[in-house]
Amino acid sequence: MHELARSLSDHTFVKMTVSNPVSKQESLQTLYVRYIEIKQVGNLSITYRYKTNDQVKNHTIEAGIREIEKCLTHTFRNAVLFTTEKDFSFLRSKKGKITVQKSKPTFSASQHVSHDRQKVKRASGDQAYLMHLGITDANGILIPKMADKYRQINKYLEIIEDLIESVKLPEEVHIVDMGSGKGYLTFALYDYLVHDKGLNVRVTGIELREELVTYCNDIASTCGFSKLSFICKPIQKYTEKQIDILIALHACDTATDDAIYKGIVSDAKLIVCAPCCHKQIRQQVKGIEQESPLLKFGIFKERQFEMVTDTIRALILEQHSYHTKVFEFISNEHTRKNVMLVGAKAENIIEDRTLQSKIEGIKKEFHIDFHYLEKLVK
16 A cells, blocks of 8 residues: 555545455445545545445544555455556455556546635545435546536535634534425535534434435435434424524525524524525515616516515624625526525624614615515514
8 A cells, every 4th residue: 555655645646446346245345535634634534335325434544544455455356546646556366466557647636635725626526425416426427417516516515614614613513404405515515514524513404395305314324424314394393493504595485584584593603595586575566666767677676676685684684693795606607596695693792773774774765565584583
């Protein structure tokens, strides 16, 4: 394992796979090895792919090298080490002799943690959940039609990493994803925070469609994600009091408000929303003539009331001592549902007597009777 140790020390290591079990009865099929940093200490994260499930374990560099060497000596016949200088193929004969073949490098860039954070892939392709969700194939290769989803996952993890660092969280963090759907971002968040960042987190996905809840729970079990679970119920009926981070991505119309309200009453440290389907206010003002000439045209009216809806949400969050910001989640070329609204709980109570007058001013200007979230918090 001299080549592996050297590639790690000189930062040319990209990844490693160990495969081709000696015995056909062997349940362990493949090892996927990648480099991660936990609390600024280098580790080898090994995904153990079995016939029926996947397990991920993080090792110190020394222990990881010993583990790989043991597996190649006793369990597997082949291994491939990818570095930015050369690719190394390790082939073990039936008599146990290991030969090493060298070839031109497949990758030109290392996957080591970089200071250029924008280019870091926080969800590398060989992670098991990506294969089970249909984003990569069995060899960890990205499926072309899922490229936009993969890009969205990595952008999402980049955003969440910055947000989590901006607030003070308890030792064990409970994250609730309301409207988790097929779970692409939920799985990515759990894997990244637990296996890359070394955080003690429990993640709960809330979803109405029972078939998706069953599907996601099966994948979580297969991947060995013991603190990730999915529950089938409406957002309004979720009653657990402890929510440290509330996430609601593309919860339709007032479901976004239901989720924000759950975050507020739970005193969540972070509330992260990507609202969509802004119908409540648009339906309320339907047929009412608006003074602004900008609202003469339907497409402008739709966009304007999306902004009005989310601005009032942000102001209500500020009324409950959250620092708020609204920004683009991912480029318009990938999805129109690209606005993210974030509330970070302030350590001290924010007292701003003008917030309610600002809300009332917006409502008066656009002939709005009420905002759904406003009714919930009152």
